[in-house]
Amino acid sequence: MPMFSLIDWICMRLRGSDGPLPLPQVDGLLENIDGGEPNLLPVALLSNPLRVDIPMWQNSNPTPEHPETLELFWDDRRIDSKVWENPIDPGELFFEVPVASLSDGSHLLCYVVTGWNGGSSPSDPLTLTIDKIPPVLNNEGPLIFPPEITSGGVTHSWLVANDERLSAQLPAYQTARPGDVITWYWSNSVTGRERVDERTLSQADLDQPIMIDFDGSIIRQRGNGQRFVTYIIKDRAGNTAPAARAVELKVEANRPPRQLPAPKIKDASGSGSNWTLDPFKAINGATVIIPEEAILYDDDEVYLQWAEPGSEWSFRTDEPTSPGSRQYLVPKDKLAAQIGKTDVPVYYEVFEVQVPESHESTRSKLRVNDLTGLPALQCDCLTSQQISLARVHDNGNKANFSLSRWPFMGTGQLVSVSAHGVDASDAAHDVVILKDHPVASVVDVLPTGDISLDQLDDFKIGGSMEFKAKVSFDGGQTWKSFVSANCTLVN
Known part of the structure; x- marks a missing residue:
């Protein structure tokens, strides 16, 4: 309080007995905050005279002989x-x-009442703060982004790797105080003011670097291209600094729409999404190729799908034939299971980071031609298209069957062998020699069961017999026939 007012106030207080009068009242004062200026006046109130209201005092009784006086200091x-x-x-x-x-600065406001009895009583002084000076940026105050952002721009991959958030540091500025409001913008022109968010600073904020965040969803929403990023500071009183110099960033946060054309099958005939494969051209397995025009990124997860998923004979892999390649090898047993089938679906799925649903390519429909040239069933008691009971007797009372190694032979494949003919009454008669027997190992000659002398006795002597063999590559769903052994049963 100024010297003369302070002396007057003390004297008045010493003469009085009722204590200081209530504070004068000023509407519109901003609420005090930690570290902020006390009783700050908004600048919006400073363009007109400032109204000060005085509470009514007690024991007032003015008359012409004894007037009462109110003074404002x-x-x-x-x-x-x-x-x-x-x-x-x-x-x-x-x-x-x-x-x-x-005027700008701190001010003291009080009033003095001189009552009808001649006694004077002062109010307590009210401290008011007037701030007319906006914050001052240093060197136009451009935001400070990570070096890789200023040099390489904002990419989809960078956002994914950084939790979908881009942070920038607010450079230090003059007269920073609690209550300052930072509003930041992400625009497609240097003068644009497309608001992102705002933040009110606290005392704690001023004790450390001030960071502002740009959410990845906002960045993507506002599109690719050159973008301009700036901010504006408004202090608690309402003074606004000029916008900071905009930082220009290159944005490639949105990837173009996926183009995932149907895969190709190496050595197959056809085009587009329809292919026909001769299995003998893929004796070591089928090679599926993702076309070069398919839009893939380094952080994509790509899975090749061969046949409908969920079946035992389908195949799915995310491992190409070599790192970075777009070729995938389907094992020969998975190819064998599709031999002779049409409309086998072949496609690939792309999983993009931070995207819950996969992108599925156009499906290829593949036809795998049937096998030709399967070996004939062999019997150690068959000579000159005859099977002799006497020879079977000399062979330990049984005739043994076998198959030579066949194309795409593999463990787990099922083999069945049967005998067909007529009995003495010319009625059809069949004997199962081997049924759905799994191949245990790939060998040059595979034993495939035997028929006993007693079983052969049930067939008609002189009658025709056919010994059949077949193999299944798909667990018994479909069967491929070997060349039968046809003969006549003789004594």
């Missing part, structure tokens, strides 16, 4: 006074501080 100056000789209308208990007095 602004710092060390008396701004105005009012005198009453009649009962006071409460609506008259106000003053207006001239605009010329509303």
